[in-house]
Amino acid sequence: AQKITQTQPGMFVQEKEAVTLDCTYDTSDPSYGLFWYKQPSSGEMIFLIYQGSYDQQNATEGRYSLNFQKARKSANLVISASQLGDSAMYFCAMREDSGSARQLTFGSGTQLTVLP
Amino acid sequence: DVKVTQSSRYLVKRTGEKVFLECVQDMDHENMFWYRQDPGLGLRLIYFSYDVKMKEKGDIPEGYSVSREKKERFSLILESASTNQTSMYLCASRTGVSYGYTFGSGTRLTVV
Numbered sequence A: 001a002q003k004i005t006q007t008q009p010g011m012f013v014q015e016k017e018a019v020t021l022d023c024t025y026d027t028s029d030p031s032y033g034l035f036w037y038k039q040p041s042s043g044e045m046i047f048l049i050y051q052g053s054y055d056q057q058n059a060t061e062g063r064y065s066l067n068f069q070k071a072r073k074s075a076n077l078v079i080s081a082s083q084l085g086d087s088a089m090y091f092c093a094m095r096e097d098s099g100s101a102r103q104l105t106f107g108s109g110t111q112l113t114v115l116p
Numbered sequence B: 001d002v003k004v005t006q007s008s009r010y011l012v013k014r015t016g017e018k019v020f021l022e023c024v025q026d027m028d029h030e031n032m033f034w035y036r037q038d039p040g041l042g043l044r045l046i047y048f049s050y051d052v053k054m055k056e057k058g059d060i061p062e063g064y065s066v067s068r069e070k071k072e073r074f075s076l077i078l079e080s081a082s083t084n085q086t087s088m089y090l091c092a093s094r095t096g097v098s099y100g101y102t103f104g105s106g107t108r109l110t111v112v
Helices: none
Strands: A010-014 A019-021 A032-039 A046-052 A064-069 A074-079 A088-096 A104-106 A110-115 B004-006 B010-013 B019-025 B031-038 B042-051 B054-057 B064-070 B073-078 B087-094 B101-103 B107-111
Touching (some): A032 A064, A032 A074, A046 A064, A046 A074, A074 A088, A088 B042, A104 B042, B010 B019, B019 B031, B019 B087, B042 B064, B042 B073, B054 B064
Parallel strands (some): A010 A110, B010 B107
Antiparallel strands (some): A032 A046, A032 A088, A064 A074, A088 A104, B004 B019, B019 B073, B031 B042, B031 B087, B064 B073, B087 B101, B087 B107
């Protein structure tokens, strides 16, 4: 089974609108972390936001928030007030804390295009 | 700022060549990782290392090997490059006590 599932290969949003990128995960590890990364066309991986499995509140970082629903095993990224510079590939990733090096497992990504 | 440097941004190699992809980090990170990125598949883990000379296979190790002789350097080796190894390769590092992962800028390898 896929550990991280991103069901939206591509998304479009109008500038200044909010957009939600979906991510569901699968783990039996009680301790884990969830990440969102942005990858513009230049190829660099830019860390956006992190949510730990024991965190009570949803993480927020500026215009980014993570809608964490533990029982549903979902960790959706919400981008408010979209900007043209938000156009990029977005990856959801998970770290399971039972592993020796705590590697990240990634989803297949969502290509977001912000329209002017 | 932590830096993870991948020696080449673009590489073109011939089928059957032995290929070395180098990754160096400057912050004494214990854990280092090699991923390959393909459209529609996201990033898939090839190998990782949690200490010098220690390595473990990831999800897709076939056709690859790695070397970590010094803490700062983690090399990915394609023993005999094949066209299906044409991909973007990303190196990452992480300290053992934080959730911070730092990625290199990637090497786009084309095998012809």
